[in-house]
Amino acid sequence: MNDLDELKSLLFGAEKQVLDSIQERVQKPETRVVDVADVLPEAVRMSHRQGKELVRNLRDPVGQCIKESFHAEPQEYADALYPVMGPAIRKSITQTLRAFAQQINQTVEQSVSARGLKWRFEAWRAGVPFGEYVVQKTLLYRIEQAYLISRENGLLIEHVHHDASRIKDSDAVSAMFTAIQDFVKESFSPDRTGRLETADMGDFTLWAVHGPHALLVCVIRGVPPRSVRTDLSAILERIHFRYGESLRVYSGDQASMGGVEDELRDCLELEELQVEEAGQRRPPVALIVLALALAATLAYFAWQRYELAGERARLLDGLNSAPGYFVAGVERDGRRFSVSGLRDPLAPPLSEIALTAGIDPARISADMRPFQSLEEQFRLQRAVESLAVPSTASVTVDGKVLRLSGTATREWLDRARSLTAVAIPDYEFDDSALQLAEIAALHDDVSRLASADFYFVEDARFRESDVQRLTNHAATIRDIADRARRLGLALEIIVTGHTDGLGAQEFNERLAQRRVDAAVQQLLRAGLDPQLIKPSIDVGAAGTAGALPTRRKVDVNLALSGPD
Amino acid sequence: MNQVNSKVCVVGDFAVGKTSTVERFVNNHFSDKYLTTIGVKVDTAEVDLTQDLKLKLILWDIAGTTEFKHVEMAYLRGMSGYILVADGTRLTTISAARELKTQIEATHGELPFVFLLNKSDLQHAWEVSDRQREKLVNEFSSELFVTSAKTGDHVAGAIARLAELIAERELFGPQ
CATH class of the missing domain: 3.30.70.1770 (Alpha-Beta Plaits)
Incomplete structure (x- = not known):
């Protein structure tokens, strides 16, 4: 180090250290990153506040980033968007359905009934479209249990139920449901993308609502409207929104899902409100109509049965009281009767008895054997x-x-x-x-032969022709006499001799007697019983002028009497 | 007490004693009929790991097979561990169990498991020689259990071991 450097260090030592440190920070990228990271959020905030420059500049790179991310991991975005997509789509569908419901409403409005008017008023008061209100009024259901199940491993995340519901080991139920769903999907869905969404079991319906990481399975008593599925989807979406990551990695630790039970319980609470409403609700019109129709049908059949039983009893009474019938049985086949037994051919016809009993004879068939009644x-x-x-x-x-x-x-x-x-x-x-x-015939014959005259030439000598006539007459009388005797009747043969008045009375009487005797002689000769013959005379009045040939005769009269 | 649930599959060849093995140890909820109809039946078993931690095993008893098809693969999805069962009186079932293990590892990676060599009560028909047994011990070490579903020998121990393996993995992550 030279003097100048020494001097510099004495004068600017501290500043140099600062400069070095600044230089180092500027030159090392790591430290620059740290510095920028420190100020970046605030810088972005300030820049955004000052104008739209930042947004404009970021639009392209950020857009590009999102686009690439979408391509790289579409499932991630789908899962992330699931909680918001559902409500958006539902809202759109609801709008469409509302328009549709209004159409139905108009149709339903055509039907006017006391109940319809009442519901219309209640719907207007509640601010609900009439069609929707009718649907609410006519459906009864209740969600009994709800299972939240991990889609990945079939493990049960949470399970809620009404206190009254009978519960098996819900963990096992959840796993088994997943197994069955897998089985159905693998067996019946060609591309294995199908899902088991509904199952019906007697009074219960099972609905499965699928989310990206979990499925919600509800056991519903009765028939729920489709809108309930929408409500369940909303609950599942909410759960995904709150527990998205925990759901995705769920591996059986229920502690990681604290609070999810309250979310799930919404399923039950929502339905409990419906059930309360249902309690006040009257049974649906269709059910009443059906019940009435059923009752009417039953009543009709019962009445008809009663009527037929009455008809049968009346028929049986009629047959039993009718003379000449012995009834073995009266069978009923539908509206027809078949009668078997014995019938006297003289008895009144069966149709007459049927009509008396008030039954159309055409409805009766008979198998009656003939017999003779001793009545x-x-x-x-x-x-x-x-x-x-x-x-x-x-x-x-x-x-x-x-x-x-x-x-x-x-x-x-x-x-x-x-x-x-x-x-x-x-x-x-x-x-x-x-x-x-026979008696009548005899009387006829007697009256026909009652009186016959036989004439004389003179004295007591018969005319030639009358001799034979008297013989024949005698034979006829004998026949009559025989018949009278057989019939117990008394026959009298009265033979009267006549003369005219010429001559002396005494002479004439003798002549008349001789004539009678001649006739009786003839009769006896023919074989007649003399006791039957009663002779008498009739002489003409004395002093009568001239001879009278018509009085030269005998007459034979018959008289029948008896049997008394 | 905290409870953690885990899905465990029971797999192996036909008639090796899968159902009988787990039966003495589990809470039955469903009929065996499901095994022949949809090919799986679920039972549950609880294992106390510590004083305040319980592991509930959801046991998927899968119908006997030597190779997993689509449906069985779907049944395996999401399991935390599995129980391999083979029959000591039939050597082919051991190779079948190896095949199944290979198939599982190919699709699910390494997972906790125990290997049950079952029917130890049928000594007269036992086909596994000492040498083969030695080989199995080397292959599966502490995960190998020679069990008898009939007498219940070592079954509880095997399931407890599997529970431990699963708990370790869940708590500490894959080794």
């Missing part, structure tokens, strides 16, 4: 039919008496008497008003 009316009817009553006669039933009237042959009468004695022995047989055909 009185059928015995009587059958007996009367078996009599084969001739058209000239008639039978009437008067109490327990069978009365005959008209005309019939004795043969028929005898057969009828014996038939009724067998078939209806408890009936009396009254034929007092019945005339035997």
